[in-house]
Amino acid sequence: MNTSPSHAPLQLDLAIEQWDFRQPVRLSNGVVDGSPVVVVTLRQGAHCGRGEALGVHYRGESVDTLRAQLETVRDEIEAGLDRDGARRLLPCGGARNALDCALWDLEAQRSGVAVATRLGLAALRARPTTVTLGVDAPETMAQQAAALSDFGLLKLKLDGSALDAARVAAVRAARADATLTVDANQGWTPDHLCALLPTLQRCAVALIEQPLPAGRDDALGSIRSPIPFAADESLQGLADLDRVAALYQAVNLKLDKTGGLSEALAIVAAARTRGLGVMVGCMGGTSLSIAPAFVLAQFCDWVDLDGPLFLRRDREPATRYAGGALVEAGGWGLAA
Template sequence: MRTRFETVSLPLDVPFEIARGTTETAENVVVEIEHGGETGYGAAAPARRYGETAATVEAVLPELLAEVEAVGDPHARRTIGARMATVARANPAAKAAVDIALWDLAGKLLSEPVYRLLGCSAGGNEPPTSFTIGLDETETMVERAREAVESGYPVLKLKLGTDRDVETVSAVRETAPDATIRVDANEAWAPKEAVGKCHELDEYDVEFVEQPVAADDPDGLGYVYERSPLPIAADESCRTAADVPAIADRCDIANLKLMKTGGLTPAVELIDAARAHGLAVMCGCMIETNVSIAAAANLLPLLDYADLDGSLLLESDPYTGVPVSSGRFDLRRVDRGTGARPP
């Protein structure tokens, strides 16, 4: 097995702001693993929120990939995952890049799409992805929402965390009366504030509220969950399967991301844990190239909700992924691997 990686800089279509800051360019690290005449592709989209940058990914990847080469079997993902854990305790995005590349490679070697390796079928009715509208002036958010709806996206996710939150949702709802609207506070609210806003937002037919309070405030999350008229999704509070028991009675939806779990293999573990605790499941993303978005799309048959618009927010992406139309990924078009293709 031969391995390599490179960092790609991906400008965004428009600056993307959430409650924690603004992003104009995303740095992803793309991994390639070759074996048996095939190449598997994976990518890391590191987030400072979880202690990673492109530099930390670049620093740890040589050691992680050395374990891949030492095992020498692209189908031994759990063995490789266990060995990577001995090299780096954290670094989930770096591990995700390796794990995704292994799944892509395995699918190509077996001439099967990854969703089939996961035991799933694709019927064309998998949940549509939301299209995210970053924090901005209300008028700008309304205009971007209008453009997204006119482009065929039926589900909007609005980033909130200002004193104009309710005003913004009201204005977007007026502009997009038939759209499904979700909101994401990215930890910006205090518990009592969150409850008040949930009651106000309920007037505008909001589907659910994502991460209303700080991730390190489980009691606050529970406080909101018990008093909110709207369903609550846990994102920053839920990184891996081990976090599920602590949030199970404090939210309705567990939101996984491959860059939090460490790849597809541990993502399936989180899905199973969430189901065992009676939670609905969503898969979200960072701002990512199609390499990793395609991998996450293969989880769609296992999900209730999807927020996989990371590559849609880019000005351009050198990699192609699973075809998407009107917010729906067409997994039936994936013949083998994840569906990601190089330039």
């Protein structure tokens, strides 16, 4: 429940920032070399709440469209909008995510109650997190996996080419100890999935993420796989859950997709009633994006919050990783 707003005026500040990667990362649908973000800052009296978003690129969002979208509702925001109002005012997506998270942060400072406490959590526990290996030559991916010996959870990006089986086998040979998941980012066909399944089973892959394109994934209903499927692009919001539950065994929630922590928490509850496992992922971003996702991670089965690990530098206070786990994501949602 939202607390009563302060009588002090609310001021909205918007900024676009660029956070470069240490090196480019290749996915099945392109190469990325950094995280451009929109930062929403809400100032009210002595308090300041922040939220960050990258947007959902395959839905046509960019940092420019997010900023423009927020500018169109500036008056409503500065009139004293709360989280419930933000869910009514803006559709799911990056703009609402940045605003929603800024409102959570501001509320924590204004009320003196941290977000974690408000959600009934005594403390935020460390969560093992997946680290992503971008699409590359099998031997390169194996070398990268070996270098990530501190991390026991590895996600392999695969592109639907003939090299996919060799990539999985090479990583498994390099890291017999690791839990492996694979992510196609909608890049496979049903034939490729079926041909690859024996290798995935032999290499003890634990999860297959979004193997087929969203909206063209009905074939999953007739493919017998001992490895669970997780919906990413096929799950954008609450309205998609019934269809997803008939085809997938898990869902990947990203705050930019859901439009913030508020909606994501509602989706977790609804997914549980349908017997779905839940993963929290990220579109990238700095520790300001990861901190609210770390709160959501407390309610999830799988955690994929490795975005800051790819950055040349992170904002402070930076997310802290140790022993293959996300240990701390400070600077957001704390009581003043």
